Amino acid sequence: MTEAVxxxxxxxxxxxxxxxxxxxxxGAVLGGHVIKHAxxxxxxxxxxxxxxxxxxxxxxxxxxxxxxxxxxxxAGLPVTTAATTINRFCSSGLQAIATAxxxxxxxxxxVMVAGGVESISLVEKSLxxxxxxxxxxxxxxxxxxxxxxxxxDTVAGRYGISRKAQDEYxxxxxxxxxxxxxxxxxxEEIVPLASxxxxxxxxxxxxxxxxxxxxxxxxxxxxxxxxGLSKLEPVLGPEKWITAGNASQLSDGASACVIMDAKxxxxxxxxxxxxxxxxxx
Numbered sequence: 001m002t003e004a005v006x007x008x009x010x011x012x013x014x015x016x017x018x019x020x021x022x023x024x025x026x027g028a029v030l031g032g033h034v035i036k037h038a039x040x041x042x043x044x045x046x047x048x049x050x051x052x053x054x055x056x057x058x059x060x061x062x063x064x065x066x067x068x069x070x071x072x073x074x075a076g077l078p079v080t081t082a083a084t085t086i087n088r089f090c091s092s093g094l095q096a097i098a099t100a101x102x103x104x105x106x107x108x109x110x111v112m113v114a115g116g117v118e119s120i121s122l123v124e125k126s127l128x129x130x131x132x133x134x135x136x137x138x139x140x141x142x143x144x145x146x147x148x149x150x151x152x153d154t155v156a157g158r159y160g161i162s163r164k165a166q167d168e169y170x171x172x173x174x175x176x177x178x179x180x181x182x183x184x185x186x187x188e189e190i191v192p193l194a195s196x197x198x199x200x201x202x203x204x205x206x207x208x209x210x211x212x213x214x215x216x217x218x219x220x221x222x223x224x225x226x227x228g229l230s231k232l233e234p235v236l237g238p239e240k241w242i243t244a245g246n247a248s249q250l251s252d253g254a255s256a257c258v259i260m261d262a263k264x265x266x267x268x269x270x271x272x273x274x275x276x277x278x279x280x281x
Contacts, residue, residue: 002108003262004101005272010037010191011255014217015121021214022252023121024196027056027063030254031071031117037191038113039075042258042270046076048111052083053100054256055092055116059085062122071117071254090148092116093255094279100259101276110264115256124250149235149242156241163241167229170246178222186217219249 011034015022022030031054039046054068069083088095093116100114137144146154156166180186192215200207224245232243257273265272 002105004104004259004276005262005265006257006274007260007265007270007272008038008042009189009257010034011189012193012253013190013214014219015214015252016219017120017250017252020218021195021197021212023198027067027117027119028070028074032074033193034254034256035071035075035113038256038258047078049077049081049113050109051112053096053114055086055096057089057092057118058123059087062119067117098279104259104261110261112259113256114259117254119252120250121252152242153236153240166241166246171224171226174220174224177220181216219251
């Protein structure tokens, strides 16, 4: 049986949406950057990549128009390389990798690229909401339109996950991330990207562009404390649990990996980083 193996990875740092270093950066630039570096790290000819699969939770605007194809061309892959964009919301990137691996296994594709990309800063505030609801579904299954923060509060209430437990977990996560950054544990997977950051003056509210190169994740807050978390108000009201401190942030960024036929990788002396075994949803 054919096996699919991951032989290289590359990702941009995670940019804080709206106020971060990538808030003016098109999805094709983010996606193209990581695809280019993943292919280079694998030591393969770009001509060998048959297909690119990229996941995207918001595939419109700056991440629309089949952003996987745009990213592939932006990365310098030839026009003979096909591409498709997959949406499964928060697990879109994982689904993209699984789909690419399945193509290697089932369709005997020698080399694939897969990953995910989001440019929330350029997409979220101008989403096309026209005709978004469907009458029958809104009557029979309205929770299909439930936002994630409401979903999180529902889960917390249903399973008895207290505010205290969530804040404690959030604090540990912040501390672990900061420790990992200080130890350089993320350095090898990150490929820094020059970008333009929109900066807003807090007093005048005027904005200007600033040239930056993001070299590490900017979303985490190492200064987070238990006391600070406890003072934050729940977003959906006093009887709820989710705050800005214990919820996930909105982020800009991209990642990609090269997936190959295991026998081809072995023939070329490429040591796999991982083997695809399957996907459950």
